[in-house]
Amino acid sequence: MDRWWNEVAAFIDTGHGNAKSEGINRVIKFVARAVSGFRNATDQRLRTRCVTTRRARGHLRTAQL
Known part of the structure:
Protein backbone atom coordinates (compact mmCIF):
# COMPACT_ATOMS: atom_id res chain seq x y z
CA MET A 1 0.00 0.00 0.00
CA ASP A 2 2.86 2.38 0.72
CA ARG A 3 4.22 1.89 -2.80
CA TRP A 4 0.93 2.93 -4.43
CA TRP A 5 -0.18 5.59 -1.95
CA ASN A 6 0.36 8.53 -4.33
CA GLU A 7 -1.88 6.92 -6.96
CA VAL A 8 -4.52 5.99 -4.38
CA ALA A 9 -4.52 9.53 -2.97
CA ALA A 10 -4.85 10.98 -6.48
CA PHE A 11 -7.88 8.75 -7.13
CA ILE A 12 -9.47 9.75 -3.82
CA ASP A 13 -8.90 13.45 -4.52
CA THR A 14 -10.04 13.48 -8.15
CA GLY A 15 -12.28 10.43 -8.49
CA HIS A 16 -10.53 9.57 -11.76
CA GLY A 17 -8.46 6.52 -12.52
CA ASN A 18 -6.73 5.08 -15.54
CA ALA A 19 -9.42 2.53 -16.40
CA LYS A 20 -10.26 4.15 -19.74
CA SER A 21 -6.67 4.14 -20.96
CA GLU A 22 -6.15 0.59 -19.72
CA HIS A 59 -21.10 5.06 -28.76
CA LEU A 60 -22.82 6.94 -31.55
CA ARG A 61 -26.07 5.91 -33.17
CA THR A 62 -26.55 6.26 -36.92
CA ALA A 63 -29.37 8.79 -36.43
CA GLN A 64 -27.02 11.10 -34.47
CA LEU A 65 -24.56 11.37 -37.35
Missing part, protein backbone atom coordinates in the same frame (compact mmCIF):
# COMPACT_ATOMS: atom_id res chain seq x y z
CA GLY A 23 -9.26 -0.52 -21.61
CA ILE A 24 -8.07 1.09 -24.82
CA ASN A 25 -4.63 -0.49 -24.38
CA ARG A 26 -6.30 -3.89 -23.96
CA VAL A 27 -8.26 -3.41 -27.19
CA ILE A 28 -5.13 -2.29 -29.06
CA LYS A 29 -3.22 -5.37 -27.93
CA PHE A 30 -6.13 -7.62 -28.89
CA VAL A 31 -6.36 -6.06 -32.35
CA ALA A 32 -2.59 -6.22 -32.80
CA ARG A 33 -2.76 -9.97 -32.29
CA ALA A 34 -5.69 -10.27 -34.70
CA VAL A 35 -4.10 -8.18 -37.49
CA SER A 36 -0.71 -9.81 -37.39
CA GLY A 37 -1.44 -11.18 -40.85
CA PHE A 38 -1.51 -7.74 -42.50
CA ARG A 39 1.46 -7.23 -44.76
CA ASN A 40 2.37 -3.69 -43.80
CA ALA A 41 2.39 -1.54 -40.68
CA THR A 42 0.11 1.11 -42.20
CA ASP A 43 -2.77 -1.34 -42.49
CA GLN A 44 -2.17 -2.50 -38.93
CA ARG A 45 -2.29 1.08 -37.64
CA LEU A 46 -5.46 1.84 -39.61
CA ARG A 47 -7.19 -1.26 -38.26
CA THR A 48 -6.20 -0.40 -34.68
CA ARG A 49 -7.37 3.18 -35.09
CA CYS A 50 -10.72 2.09 -36.53
CA VAL A 51 -11.39 -0.28 -33.66
CA THR A 52 -10.52 2.22 -30.94
CA THR A 53 -12.63 5.13 -32.20
CA ARG A 54 -15.89 5.94 -30.45
CA ARG A 55 -18.03 5.36 -33.53
CA ALA A 56 -16.61 1.89 -34.09
CA ARG A 57 -17.23 0.96 -30.45
CA GLY A 58 -20.91 1.83 -30.77
Whole structure:
Protein backbone atom coordinates (compact mmCIF):
# COMPACT_ATOMS: atom_id res chain seq x y z
CA MET A 1 0.00 0.00 0.00
CA ASP A 2 2.86 2.38 0.72
CA ARG A 3 4.22 1.89 -2.80
CA TRP A 4 0.93 2.93 -4.43
CA TRP A 5 -0.18 5.59 -1.95
CA ASN A 6 0.36 8.53 -4.33
CA GLU A 7 -1.88 6.92 -6.96
CA VAL A 8 -4.52 5.99 -4.38
CA ALA A 9 -4.52 9.53 -2.97
CA ALA A 10 -4.85 10.98 -6.48
CA PHE A 11 -7.88 8.75 -7.13
CA ILE A 12 -9.47 9.75 -3.82
CA ASP A 13 -8.90 13.45 -4.52
CA THR A 14 -10.04 13.48 -8.15
CA GLY A 15 -12.28 10.43 -8.49
CA HIS A 16 -10.53 9.57 -11.76
CA GLY A 17 -8.46 6.52 -12.52
CA ASN A 18 -6.73 5.08 -15.54
CA ALA A 19 -9.42 2.53 -16.40
CA LYS A 20 -10.26 4.15 -19.74
CA SER A 21 -6.67 4.14 -20.96
CA GLU A 22 -6.15 0.59 -19.72
CA GLY A 23 -9.26 -0.52 -21.61
CA ILE A 24 -8.07 1.09 -24.82
CA ASN A 25 -4.63 -0.49 -24.38
CA ARG A 26 -6.30 -3.89 -23.96
CA VAL A 27 -8.26 -3.41 -27.19
CA ILE A 28 -5.13 -2.29 -29.06
CA LYS A 29 -3.22 -5.37 -27.93
CA PHE A 30 -6.13 -7.62 -28.89
CA VAL A 31 -6.36 -6.06 -32.35
CA ALA A 32 -2.59 -6.22 -32.80
CA ARG A 33 -2.76 -9.97 -32.29
CA ALA A 34 -5.69 -10.27 -34.70
CA VAL A 35 -4.10 -8.18 -37.49
CA SER A 36 -0.71 -9.81 -37.39
CA GLY A 37 -1.44 -11.18 -40.85
CA PHE A 38 -1.51 -7.74 -42.50
CA ARG A 39 1.46 -7.23 -44.76
CA ASN A 40 2.37 -3.69 -43.80
CA ALA A 41 2.39 -1.54 -40.68
CA THR A 42 0.11 1.11 -42.20
CA ASP A 43 -2.77 -1.34 -42.49
CA GLN A 44 -2.17 -2.50 -38.93
CA ARG A 45 -2.29 1.08 -37.64
CA LEU A 46 -5.46 1.84 -39.61
CA ARG A 47 -7.19 -1.26 -38.26
CA THR A 48 -6.20 -0.40 -34.68
CA ARG A 49 -7.37 3.18 -35.09
CA CYS A 50 -10.72 2.09 -36.53
CA VAL A 51 -11.39 -0.28 -33.66
CA THR A 52 -10.52 2.22 -30.94
CA THR A 53 -12.63 5.13 -32.20
CA ARG A 54 -15.89 5.94 -30.45
CA ARG A 55 -18.03 5.36 -33.53
CA ALA A 56 -16.61 1.89 -34.09
CA ARG A 57 -17.23 0.96 -30.45
CA GLY A 58 -20.91 1.83 -30.77
CA HIS A 59 -21.10 5.06 -28.76
CA LEU A 60 -22.82 6.94 -31.55
CA ARG A 61 -26.07 5.91 -33.17
CA THR A 62 -26.55 6.26 -36.92
CA ALA A 63 -29.37 8.79 -36.43
CA GLN A 64 -27.02 11.10 -34.47
CA LEU A 65 -24.56 11.37 -37.35
